[in-house]
Amino acid sequence: MKRYLMPCVLIACAALALRAEPYKAEWESLDKRPIPQWWQEAKFGIFIHWGVYSVPAYAPTDAANVYAKYSEHYDNRMRSNNAAFTNFHARTYGTNVTYADFATQFRAEHFDPVQWADLFKKSGARYVVLTSKHHDGFALWPSAYSPRWNAQVLGPHRDLAGELTAAVKQAGLRMGFYYSLLEWGNPLYKENIGRWVAEMNLPQMKELVTRYEPDIVWADGEWDYSDEELRSVDFLAWLYNESPVKESVVVNDRWGKKTRGKHGDHYTTEYDLVHSGSSLDTQFTHPWEECRGIGGSFGFNRFETTAHYMTSAQCVETLIEKVSRGGNLLLNIGPQADGLIPVIMEERLLDMGRWLSVNGEAIYGTTAWRHRPKNMRETKVYFTQKPDALYVICARWPQAPLVVNHIAKADSVSLLGSPLPVTFTCSDGVLTIKPPVVNPGTLPCEYAWTFKIARPQE
Template sequence: MAERGSPLPSHRGTDPMPMQPWFPDAKLGIFLHYGIYAVDGVPESWAFYHGQVPHEQYMRQLDEFTASAYDPRAWAELFARVGARYTVLTARHHDGVALWDTEHGDLNVVRHTPAGRDLVAGYAEALREHGLKVGLYYSHSDWNHPDYASVVHPDAPNEDVATNPLVAPKDGIEDPEAWARYVAYRDGQVGELVARFRPDLLWFDGEWERSEEQWGMRRLAEQILAGNPDTVLNARMLSYGDYATPEQGVPLLPPDGPWELCLTVNDSWGYQHGDHNQKSVRQLVRYFTETIGMGGNLLLAVGPREDGTIPAEQVERLEGLGDWIARHSEAVYGTIAGLPAGHHYGPSTLSADRRTLHLVCFDPPRESVSLRGLRTPVKRVRVVGTGTELGHRTVGGLGEVPGVLWIDAPEGADVDERATVLAVELDGELDLYRGTGRD
């Protein structure tokens, strides 16, 4: 992953295409940072970039990467069971170590690790067997490639990009021929991913180290879409991305267009032995509902060990989130962004026909739940997951300013300790008052 903010996408260059309909309704994806960095449990690629460990020590992890318990069908079964609709696997991170037997470059787990086999093919096959969309992460940058540090970013976003010897050429002396070789290598590997595995989504990273022109983004996007025109591309294809990818925190305002929040279950993208700071299920439910309430997807990252097993404490969190989703699925799938801030104290979603609001209450409601600015008459209110109907009444209002809808608080078994959801069924499509009130 990157260590900076993400740009917003505009469109696919000069030939915009609509977003694939499966993506905005997916709601939950799983992000798998899996690679040799799990052997020592160090930050993926960044460990040697920042000098946390010497480069030679980092690369010695190749000798102990076994994938001995790698079972992509078990992954797929788990992810489908918890309600995810897509998964993204790090096919190649910034360290340049490919998880498939690439013909472009020699650095891959098939030839240089005890794993000795392609780890992408089985993953893609297993996901499709379970009805999940296949996503692959690929870094534009490769800090191990001999031709990578050969040109200078014309407008470097930070000092590292301008001076780090893994990124910038020595003394700033450029070698355009070396850079052309690197881009051909990058394009060749991406072409292999598209041709061999036909991913539904390509999740790029590393784009901040070069300009759009240097990357040849237009040519790359055309190559990908020629191989599979339905491929979804993230914003790190710059002008050719389909959706935004904020990281590690729900934005205060949603990005324009489709988007997803990339979030770790603990504090690390990949497996790190000493990171036990796992988020609770309640926290994950909060992140999830706040994200879908603003129209985004949650891409939740877990870090498999080097043998391919996912730590039990992360499986437990996924299953807890999945249990909540299963109970409240009507408020998740087939919905769009809910109410703007100020109408309800918590996130909400709206059914696709705009006739049912789903109000999320993180804490057990006391006495009543209020909903402000609702013009559409209410047919009934019920608790999602149990069906219990709740009393409700509208109080106040003057002229065009509607009164406040007060809903009786659910009690007992109708209260979910992680988050309670109330379905407000409307007598017509949602109509909100957004004015300043009577002068």
């Protein structure tokens, strides 16, 4: 008996040792870590850009360059003497008011974290990412590494990050933090990157993770230095091996000026761009996420009108389009400096939640269909799948039968949220759906209708 027991013990010990082997501080090792399944299935998250820049709340609304419309870049635009910003600032505040002076006006006096979390829950989002610290360096928590430039000592005099974390987790959602690796106004960042990383970035990120245990660490501001200079692999090895969220945490790909689309649990696009190149036709094989605002800015821009905001139908179609290509959508809101979420943003989120309450099974936990056509955006017909179903999502109500290639047989076809029968035929590897006759009273939702093909066979 002992002859057979010893090899079994050795095999078991080897397996345990393999599992316990830490991730090394090198990309080859870190990139082997599988992304937590919860993020793959969540599909929809809420991004929140909120800080001192919410006070001036200005950026040109009709600039040709995407990045020029970001109100959260107000501080740097002033530092670089951008004419649009300096002229606005002089007209509105005069020449004696500095960006730092806005901190006392960022009061968040009407901020209700429970109300925010309730809205996010109703939107159908599964996770939330808050700007814990943007490029201006202002921390939304009482950080020991930003002792005189944070929301506890200035403005709100509250731990905004902590309050929202508690409310979001209580609502049953995953909480995450955006963190800027750069600070425009800190001279050490430009003068000595080695000290900056050792004395600021690494300890502050560890403080944030240890204090609030976020399920997402969303880095940004990585473009000035290499990942070696930023010591990103050192932080990630700690995050994956030792941190209190090592099993659940998800990180993005912004860890050095050449890491986007190469390293990280998931890759990122921004307003359908990777840096300055379009990502719309990219066939991703790695988990990925599109981030964008409902309007043209991430931070609140009080000069945006309805013409600058996506409609609710466009918000829904944006989610569908990203998910149909295997991605997630991180949709941004920009609260006001007083802590209120603009009504138009609230309305968009609630409308998305109503749509997801009917069509969520075609979004959550789905994957991209390998036979999806390349012209989905043009036809307004999108596809997602689960092991036992194929979903055909029509951003326009079909005016003719829907033709789905590569399907030879199916058990049934139904319209999600509707009891109306749906007829279909299969012939020569093609499934044809005849949409039911509907009227405004029998449509299951206001926009984007989903036909579920049960147990399709190729």
